[in-house]
Amino acid sequence: MPTVSLTVNGKAANATVEGRTLLVQVLRETLKLTGTHVGCDTSQCGACVVHVDGKPVKSCTVLALQADGCAVTSIEGLSQGADLHPMQQAFRDCHGLQCGFCTPGMIMTAVDIAKRHPEADEATIRRELEGNLCRCTGYANIVKAVQTGAAAMRQG
Amino acid sequence: MNHVANPTGIGASVKRVEDLRFVRGKGRYTDDIRLHGETHAYIIRSPHAHAKIAKIDTSRAAAAAGVVMVITAADLAKLGGLPCGWLIHSKDGSPMKEPKHPVLAEGKVRHVGDSVAVVVAETLAAARDAAELIEVDYEPLPAVIDMSKAAAGPALHEASPNNQCFDWHIGDEAAVKDAFAKAAHVTKLELINNRLAPNAIEPRAYIADFIQATGETTLYTSNQNPHVIRLLAGAFVFQMPEHKLRVIAPDVGGGFGSKIYHYAEEAIVIWAAGQIGRPVRWTSDRSEAFISDAQGRDHKTVVELALDKDGKFIGLRADTLANVGAYLSTFASVVPTILHATLLAGNYTTPAIYCNVKAIFTNTVPVDAYRGAGRPEATYLLERVIDLAAIETKRDPAELRRINFIAPSQFPYQTPVALQYDTGNYGRTLDMALAAAKYKDFPTRRAEAKARGKLRGIGIANYIEACGIAPSAVAGALGGRAGGYESGAIRVNPTGSVTVMTGSHSHGQGHETTFAQIVSDKLGIPFDQVDVVHGDTARTPFGMGTYGSRSIAVGGSALIKAMDKIIAKGKQIAAHLLEVSDQDVVFENGAFTVAGTDRKKTIGEVAFQAYVPHNFPHDKLEPGLEEQAFYDPKNFTFPAGTYICEVEIDPDTGVTKVVDFTAADDFGRIINPMIVEGQVQGGLAQGIGQALLEHCIYGADGQLLTGSFMDYAMPRADDLPMFKISTTDTPTPCTHNPLGVKGCGEAGAIGSPVALINAVVNALSEFGVKHIDMPATPQAVWRAIQTAKSKT
Ligand code: FES
Numbered sequence: 001m002p003t004v005s006l007t008v009n010g011k012a013a014n015a016t017v018e019g020r021t022l023l024v025q026v027l028r029e030t031l032k033l034t035g036t037h038v039g040c041d042t043s044q045c046g047a048c049v050v051h052v053d054g055k056p057v058k059s060c061t062v063l064a065l066q067a068d069g070c071a072v073t074s075i076e077g078l079s080q081g082a083d084l085h086p087m088q089q090a091f092r093d094c095h096g097l098q099c100g101f102c103t104p105g106m107i108m109t110a111v112d113i114a115k116r117h118p119e120a121d122e123a124t125i126r127r128e129l130e131g132n133l134c135r136c137t138g139y140a141n142i143v144k145a146v147q148t149g150a151a152a153m154r155q156g
Numbered sequence: 157m158n159h160v161a162n163p164t165g166i167g168a169s170v171k172r173v174e175d176l177r178f179v180r181g182k183g184r185y186t187d188d189i190r191l192h193g194e195t196h197a198y199i200i201r202s203p204h205a206h207a208k209i210a211k212i213d214t215s216r217a218a219a220a221a222g223v224v225m226v227i228t229a230a231d232l233a234k235l236g237g238l239p240c241g242w243l244i245h246s247k248d249g250s251p252m253k254e255p256k257h258p259v260l261a262e263g264k265v266r267h268v269g270d271s272v273a274v275v276v277a278e279t280l281a282a283a284r285d286a287a288e289l290i291e292v293d294y295e296p297l298p299a300v301i302d303m304s305k306a307a308a309g310p311a312l313h314e315a316s317p318n319n320q321c322f323d324w325h326i327g328d329e330a331a332v333k334d335a336f337a338k339a340a341h342v343t344k345l346e347l348i349n350n351r352l353a354p355n356a357i358e359p360r361a362y363i364a365d366f367i368q369a370t371g372e373t374t375l376y377t378s379n380q381n382p383h384v385i386r387l388l389a390g391a392f393v394f395q396m397p398e399h400k401l402r403v404i405a406p407d408v409g410g411g412f413g414s415k416i417y418h419y420a421e422e423a424i425v426i427w428a429a430g431q432i433g434r435p436v437r438w439t440s441d442r443s444e445a446f447i448s449d450a451q452g453r454d455h456k457t458v459v460e461l462a463l464d465k466d467g468k469f470i471g472l473r474a475d476t477l478a479n480v481g482a483y484l485s486t487f488a489s490v491v492p493t494i495l496h497a498t499l500l501a502g503n504y505t506t507p508a509i510y511c512n513v514k515a516i517f518t519n520t521v522p523v524d525a526y527r528g529a530g531r532p533e534a535t536y537l538l539e540r541v542i543d544l545a546a547i548e549t550k551r552d553p554a555e556l557r558r559i560n561f562i563a564p565s566q567f568p569y570q571t572p573v574a575l576q577y578d579t580g581n582y583g584r585t586l587d588m589a590l591a592a593a594k595y596k597d598f599p600t601r602r603a604e605a606k607a608r609g610k611l612r613g614i615g616i617a618n619y620i621e622a623c624g625i626a627p628s629a630v631a632g633a634l635g636g637r638a639g640g641y642e643s644g645a646i647r648v649n650p651t652g653s654v655t656v657m658t659g660s661h662s663h664g665q666g667h668e669t670t671f672a673q674i675v676s677d678k679l680g681i682p683f684d685q686v687d688v689v690h691g692d693t694a695r696t697p698f699g700m701g702t703y704g705s706r707s708i709a710v711g712g713s714a715l716i717k718a719m720d721k722i723i724a725k726g727k728q729i730a731a732h733l734l735e736v737s738d739q740d741v742v743f744e745n746g747a748f749t750v751a752g753t754d755r756k757k758t759i760g761e762v763a764f765q766a767y768v769p770h771n772f773p774h775d776k777l778e779p780g781l782e783e784q785a786f787y788d789p790k791n792f793t794f795p796a797g798t799y800i801c802e803v804e805i806d807p808d809t810g811v812t813k814v815v816d817f818t819a820a821d822d823f824g825r826i827i828n829p830m831i832v833e834g835q836v837q838g839g840l841a842q843g844i845g846q847a848l849l850e851h852c853i854y855g856a857d858g859q860l861l862t863g864s865f866m867d868y869a870m871p872r873a874d875d876l877p878m879f880k881i882s883t884t885d886t887p888t889p890c891t892h893n894p895l896g897v898k899g900c901g902e903a904g905a906i907g908s909p910v911a912l913i914n915a916v917v918n919a920l921s922e923f924g925v926k927h928i929d930m931p932a933t934p935q936a937v938w939r940a941i942q943t944a945k946s947k948t
């Protein structure tokens with residue numbers, strides 16, 4: 001079976017995989033990084049979003065082999081040490097999560113939105129969240145969190 | 157009412173404790189748990205809605221690489237069926253038809269997705285591969301999908317030749333008939349309440365671990381009520397001693413009702429783990445969830461409202477067909493009956509009400525409680541027929557509602573459909589909502605929209621719900637097969653911190669925060685010294701779990717009772733230490749004080765003496781400071797409120813946009829306003845989803861046509877507006893629980909669908925559209941416009 005070499009959250013990681021193994025399986029099962037979640041099987045919910053070479057991807061829709069040689073950041077790699085990343089902090093401060101299951105994917109998407117649209121308005125954020133489903137919050141506080149987190153990242 | 161003194165007490169928007177792990181990806185959901193030596197189960201599901209199983213050949217699968225075992229119904233002969241928790245009697249006195257719900261299909265499949273066989277293998281991939289090798293010979297039968305044609309058969313279950321589960325009624329039929337005979341006006345409406353998929357984003361997941369040495373099984377389950385699962389699995393399915401089964405519901409990614417029930421897959425992993433002596437795990441994928449998670453709603457109703465010449469409601473009649481799907485799920489029978497028809501008085505003084513509910517078996521996924529459970533259905537039909545009556549009798553919909561309100565002076569108010577409301581002030585929430593929504597200025601906004609070529613509509617709905625389920629004796633009298641209490645235990649640790657053990661379960665509600673606030677508030681100890689333990693039958697007292705917006709009202713009240721015992725004992729210990737009599741000691745701000753002096757002992761000092769009892773009243777007390785309480789509610793609680801929705805419709809495309817949404821709720825006393833607002837926002841999103849987007853559609857052959865997120869329209873961020881929510885104003889605290897709380901988890905989903913449909917109909921009023929069924933998709937709205945146009 002082939003091997004993939006990745007840099008995950010700054011650390012080198014190798015895994016033996018099948019051709020059909022998904023990136024999310026390597027993260028969750030091989031590397032035990034269970035913060036990345038799986039909420040669907042049609043690439044719709046975004047619970048699995050991680051950053052691959054700085055771009056947000058749905059890790060349920062990427063073969064592990066496709067990510068060979070890439071740098072992956074998962075929710076666990078977003079903040080180092082005791083402090084939260086400004087976007088993590090904003091989700092907590094704005095009550096942008098309830099059950100927490102969509103949250104890792106939401107936050108990884110939100111960080112990317114903030115990078116591309118540092119001063120995004122409500123309509124832009126709602127449109128940009130199109131690939132992330134949350135069943136708990138009704139999105140209002142997620143939108144606020146993205147705005148608040150983006151502002152904090154700007155000041156960063 | 158809000159304590160200013162304690163910034164983490166009752167009434168404070170304390171940031172959630174649980175978020176610290178969730179935002180870092182450190183939550184521990186069932187599928188995150190990995191056990192040594194574990195195996196993977198894969199379920200072979202029926203592709204047919206209705207078929208006989210002529211033969212199952214598992215021999216090739218059993219011999220495949222990596223396969224540990226293959227299971228069919230024949231292996232499970234000793235297991236009982238999955239039980240139903242509520243016995244309903246038909247109006248002729250006969251008990252509901254309760255056919256066996258087998259763990260694996262026995263000779264017949266009854267819905268697409270019915271579980272037929274199981275492969276347990278070393279890896280999930282191996283299990284899936286082997287499943288391909290199982291040969292099942294099906295002899296397809298015609299599918300029963302349309303409830304109104306179900307009696308024609310074929311019968312799903314031998315026990316129910318006409319596919320009817322029960323024919324139940326409530327209310328005074330003769331009195332209603334008299335009222336209609338006297339009526340100045342009768343409004344009649346036929347409507348459906350569309351079937352929904354709950355779709356918690358975490359799919360269901362189970363792991364069972366059997367320890368040979370002790371004979372104990374541990375079940376990890378994404379579930380809302382672990383003790384109930386232990387009872388149902390232990391006593392009904394396995395007939396195993398309860399103490400040999402430990403059920404852990406760790407972090408759970410949303411429930412909305414769908415994770416109350418005892419599902420076949422739980423029984424499968426428990427059984428298989430016992431057979432092979434290794435852990436067995438199963439996690440649903442989303443496609444499986446659509447065909448195996450209990451779904452919600454699915455009613456067809458004819459409702460009639462009788463009004464006198466002044467617009468007073470004098471009679472209400474509702475005739476409902478309720479789809480229960482292929483088997484009776486855990487609470488399937490109580491949802492369309494007790495939780496539905498008893499709410500038909502709504503917020504009004506209608507003196508005569510009658511409701512008939514026929515529950516029908518069909519070849520579809522079982523239907524059970526989904527956020528609101530029966531109450532959204534009741535609210536929908538009542539508030540729709542009232543709106544139509546307002547149109548027909550040319551009255552303002554707000555005023556027609558107002559003149560029929562139960563007045564604040566009429567509480568406690570006995571409705572004609574069994575419930576006694578303890579308190580409420582419906583005019584107050586109506587006024588709050590009308591003001592916040594700027595109802596008076598609506599004509600200006602409509603005209604402005606019209607100038608842009610858009611149709612603007614406004615819709616009002618009041619709701620009331622019965623929460624805090626339930627007084628056990630009442631539940632028992634109505635057919636409930638379990639109690640309705642909740643448990644709570646408070647352990648003041650030797651160093652003064654507190655461990656709270658609750659039978660409630662949090663799967664997004666934030667109990668680790670709100671329950672800690674209640675304790676911090678009452679015991680006067682810092683919030684961060686309180687730890688809330690839930691979701692483990694080995695660590696918490698027997699409790700009924702979380703559903704029906706009951707946790708704060710019932711579980712929170714249990715904590716108050718337990719803390720009262722702590723304080724009572726603490727007073728005696730402090731009196732001993734301070735050498736005064738018990739009566740002289742008062743407890744305030746975390747200290748036991750000799751009344752009128754500054755002599756005191758903190759709760760920490762008292763706790764230390766309780767565990768290091770060198771100077772202790774051993775003659776009258778036992779050491780330790782830990783108390784447990786069970787709280788059985790005296791009545792339901794009755795949250796109520798008014799929702800106003802404003803929509804804009806593009807007449808060319810039929811696209812409806814929610815442009816404004818106002819919610820004014822009376823939840824009684826509020827523990828954490830931030831969390832309560834979040835609960836309302838989430839409920840509104842689900843209700844708006846129901847009214848605008850979501851619908852489980854089955855083809856005539858019983859195939860689910862909306863079986864993925866590609867086909868089933870979940871509300872997304874850009875489908876929804878910001879909401880105007882006023883919940884912190886709490887006009888009427890609950891009168892019968894110690895916290896004065898009513899519950900807030902479901903209101904949003906109960907009141908919003910009908911407010912939205914009322915707004916759509918209002919927007920389309922210029923075409924004479926009287927009703928539109930949910931969901932008001934662009935196609936449905938466009939068709940309604942075209943049909944209306946072609947008639948004029
Ligand atoms: S798991 Fe749903 S999009 Fe990846």
Ligand code: FES
Pocket residue numbers: 096097098099100101102103133134135136137357409410664
């Ligand atoms: S917080 Fe539960 S799905 Fe988003």
